[in-house]
Structure formats: C-alpha cells, structure tokens
Amino acid sequence: MSRDSSDFPAVHDLDAAIALAPDGEDAWRGQTHPAYGNMVGPFGGVIAATLLNAVLRHPELLGEPVSQTVHFAAPIADGGFTIRTRVMRTNRTTQHWHVELLQDGEVAAFSTAVTALRRPTWATTDAAFPEVPPAGSIAPAPHIARAAWTGRYEMRFVDGAPGAPDSASDSSQSRLWIRDLPERPLDYLSLAALCDAFYPRIFVRRPKWVPIGTVALTTFFHADAAQLAAQGGAPLLGVARAQRFGNGFFDQSAEMWSEGGELLATSHQVVYFKE
Amino acid sequence: MSRDSSDFPAVHDLDAAIALAPDGEDAWRGQTHPAYGNMVGPFGGVIAATLLNAVLRHPELLGEPVSQTVHFAAPIADGGFTIRTRVMRTNRTTQHWHVELLQDGEVAAFSTAVTALRRPTWATTDAAFPEVPPAGSIAPAPHIARAAWTGRYEMRFVDGAPGAPDSASDSSQSRLWIRDLPERPLDYLSLAALCDAFYPRIFVRRPKWVPIGTVALTTFFHADAAQLAAQGGAPLLGVARAQRFGNGFFDQSAEMWSEGGELLATSHQVVYFKE
Numbered sequence: 001m002s003r004d005s006s007d008f009p010a011v012h013d014l015d016a017a018i019a020l021a022p023d024g025e026d027a028w029r030g031q032t033h034p035a036y037g038n039m040v041g042p043f044g045g046v047i048a049a050t051l052l053n054a055v056l057r058h059p060e061l062l063g064e065p066v067s068q069t070v071h072f073a074a075p076i077a078d079g080g081f082t083i084r085t086r087v088m089r090t091n092r093t094t095q096h097w098h099v100e101l102l103q104d105g106e107v108a109a110f111s112t113a114v115t116a117l118r119r120p121t122w123a124t125t126d127a128a129f130p131e132v133p134p135a136g137s138i139a140p141a142p143h144i145a146r147a148a149w150t151g152r153y154e155m156r157f158v159d160g161a162p163g164a165p166d167s168a169s170d171s172s173q174s175r176l177w178i179r180d181l182p183e184r185p186l187d188y189l190s191l192a193a194l195c196d197a198f199y200p201r202i203f204v205r206r207p208k209w210v211p212i213g214t215v216a217l218t219t220f221f222h223a224d225a226a227q228l229a230a231q232g233g234a235p236l237l238g239v240a241r242a243q244r245f246g247n248g249f250f251d252q253s254a255e256m257w258s259e260g261g262e263l264l265a266t267s268h269q270v271v272y273f274k275e
Numbered sequence: 276m277s278r279d280s281s282d283f284p285a286v287h288d289l290d291a292a293i294a295l296a297p298d299g300e301d302a303w304r305g306q307t308h309p310a311y312g313n314m315v316g317p318f319g320g321v322i323a324a325t326l327l328n329a330v331l332r333h334p335e336l337l338g339e340p341v342s343q344t345v346h347f348a349a350p351i352a353d354g355g356f357t358i359r360t361r362v363m364r365t366n367r368t369t370q371h372w373h374v375e376l377l378q379d380g381e382v383a384a385f386s387t388a389v390t391a392l393r394r395p396t397w398a399t400t401d402a403a404f405p406e407v408p409p410a411g412s413i414a415p416a417p418h419i420a421r422a423a424w425t426g427r428y429e430m431r432f433v434d435g436a437p438g439a440p441d442s443a444s445d446s447s448q449s450r451l452w453i454r455d456l457p458e459r460p461l462d463y464l465s466l467a468a469l470c471d472a473f474y475p476r477i478f479v480r481r482p483k484w485v486p487i488g489t490v491a492l493t494t495f496f497h498a499d500a501a502q503l504a505a506q507g508g509a510p511l512l513g514v515a516r517a518q519r520f521g522n523g524f525f526d527q528s529a530e531m532w533s534e535g536g537e538l539l540a541t542s543h544q545v546v547y548f549k550e
Contacts, residue, residue, distance in 0.1 A: 071363070074364050088375075088385055114490050114545070121549070124519075125520075170401075201401075215391075218344060222524075222526070241401060244541070247394065247398065248396050251495045263518060268541075275396055
C-alpha cells in the first residue's frame, strides 16, 4: 500500500518538530514543538529523531542509520536548543557519530549512532511475526490529553493497553498497530520516534501512576531506506515488553514490524521509576 | 555459593587486561593483554570492561553502572592505548558518561554509560528463567585456539553450540553456563565482558565462517553491586538469540542469569557480517 509522497501534507508536524537550522560548522539550532509535548518537556522519541536528523543532514554522512543510542541526560525545557555533531570515525562502509543537545550551555541529551552503506547479503528473520487481527479491525485508543504527543500517533491495541482491565497481569507485553497522525511516509526519522512511543511498561505491568523517565534508548534499524519508503503511511505492528524491574529502573524491548512481516527495527531502553 | 575473595588469585588476567594508569586529568593509559586476544586484535568484551573501568575509577563517579553502550569504531591494534573520560551530566541520582579509546590519535572505540545511586523499589522479573540442567552436569566446550580469549571462559552449552549438529536449525539461540577462567568474583567489569562472550549468532544459525565484527553493544545492568558480589565465581546462565539478519548486519540479544534465577544483565548488539 505504498503511496506517493504528494498524498501527504506538505509539512508534517513531525518535520516541523525535528527541523534544524545550520548554526556554523557541526552546529544546529532547533526548538521543541507543542504538538509533541509530553507531561513535562518534549516527547523523547522526537528528541531521538532530532538528534538523528542532525546526522542525516551532515555533509559528511556515509550511508544509512544502523543503530542509535540516545541518553536523556537531564530534563529538556520547552524552547530552543543547540545541537553539535562530531564524526567519531569514518571507515570504508561504516561511520560512527556523537551528537549533543545543549540548553543553557549544558548537555541535556546526547546520542551516538552508526551509519553504514548497506549491501545485499544472506538474510533471515529469527524473531516471530505475531499473529494478530488487522489494524482496521481494532478501534484506536483515546489520546491522553496531558501528553500532547499521544495525539500525534494512532494506536490500536491488540493487548496490553495501559490501564486496561488485563494490565495487572503477569505480562508487561503490549502489541499495537501504530502510525503517525496525520499519516506520514515512514523514514528513519519517524521510525526513530516510533520506537520510543510505547508507554512505559511499568504502567502495563502495574497500573499505578509513578514518575518515570527514559534514561537511555538504543534502536537498531534493520530496514533499508527503500523498505521504509515502501511502507508509506501504513500502520506498523509494535511489540514491547519489559524484562526486569527493580532498584528504581526497568528495561523494555520493542519490535517494529511491517504489515507484511518485515522486522524494520528493534529497540531497547532503560527507564527510571520512583517507588 | 559466595566465597571470600581470598580464594581467588591475587591478580586475575582480566584485571591485568583492563588495568589503567592515570595519565593526567580525565586520561588513562592501558594496553591489550595476550590472554584476551581475539583472531585479530583484542576481545571486544575486555574493551567494554576497560572503558567501564575508566568510569568506575573516576574521582567524580556517582553510583553504580546502569547501562553501557560501546562502539567498536575501528580495528584495535594489539598494544597500548589512551582513554579519555568526560562526565556529560551529573544529576542528583544519575550520571551520564562518554569515554574514548584512542590509538595513534584516532578514536578506535568509545562508550557511553549511565551510573546511578540504586535504591530499593518494587521489583519483579518478566523474563522467564530457563529450565536447564545444572552447570556441573554439562562438559565444558573446548576452547578455540586461534581466539585466545575463549580460553579465559568456561562455557558449558545446554544448546546452540556453534558448529554443533543442531546449529543449522531455525533458531539462533544458545543457552550456556559461563564463567571466568580461572574463577573470579563477579563484578560489573567482568559482567560487562561476559555480555560480549556469546559467539556471533550467525555461526549458530548458519554454520559457515564469514568475517564478522561487533559494531555497537548496549548492556543494561540490573543487579546491584551486592548481588554481583554474592555470585562469587559461580557460573552464570547466558541466553543469546538474534532477531534479524540482512544487508550485512544482524542484532543479538542476551540475558545473564544467576544460578538462583536473578536476571543480572541484558545486552543487545549489532554485528557486521560479510556475505
């Protein structure tokens, strides 16, 4: 169900939110966007996409994203920020990156990334594509008014919706069809943000509100740019689950699948929580 | 089966391999150790442990490791190297780090890390502790002579030994009991190295030798220091599996369990392969 990009609005809020203006060599200016606000500060997924955008727009870029790690080092205030990029190493087919986001001269977030020239090789998928009802058969979940960013995603939960009657079960797993609202052709930038759009697993496993915050997030991009472009604005099947909660932190891992069963990305994060 | 550290040799080869000599502010000198050599250059797990050691020895360190991401940016030559540390941000209970390993003035590897003051909270484990035979009932696998580091680990495979008759199955999963050789009391440094001691999944899934190399590795440490110390030199149960192979890269995820069923760490890496 690929579409021509002319089917989509000229400037999507996501593109406005991750936009960067050059500010000298290896430096950019950006600012948070109210459409992707979280309860406090901006949605982390859009910060990840912004940091990746600084890599993808860099004149020395080699290849496509293979991995990205984002550290949410401190609260990000709504408003402007500076981004600085540094090429750590360029090889023949791979390149390593460091990117910082600064506010008031202090690092509030930073990212590392690997980009690479992809080439065809032997390929197979070991993870199992879940058998679930199609997206169209499930009603979208209501947005959470105090977290504006949730209004920018269509989420159709197969199971594991936070606060659902079954959410105090033994499992922290959620499976949902998810896509940008309004629809936007999939690329690495939107995929980077989508990988952080899973609600914190603690709210699925134990439906009690506590302060939480992602501390570090690593995403592995398995799809090449052509595979992503072929998705157009189709919903992706996301699967997320935690492995361990304790001592104020938990981890959660996610898979992002195409409707056709291609594993586009896997993502892993560690999250702070209180109590 | 905790033991007093006096049961162990005074200086373990691992500690010699990750040793750092101060070389001015935020800088250290180290060198590769032949006991942990790989086919070319050093075993990546020991590089991860060395980069973590620079954080743990830093005078401004806050707390214990929660996560570490290592980028293997270029081949590391046997011999000496310089390490530079940078505190990216210090908060009340968490701290973010950037560490570089340089040879000939160029970055060959780098790491980010989160350390934090852990405190008791609600805790549970969602991942399932595998039911497997005890370590003592399984013979250790032979070492691989051309990869010296394999002689520094005792590996007792439950299943998924590379090159085993079942290794061309549909699964890239291995389960094995693993520990340092000679025995060494477990700590964050040895655990960081152990998380990279799983053979590349492509050799389990498809028993054909091809050039491979880990590109980036992220480990989440779930255990606190006391939990690790209580392990002494007991074997850990490691579980590793890939999710997706294609376009010259695959990912693999690992779990490290104590004999008693505690999930001590989870780890995720992306690996380059040829063909």
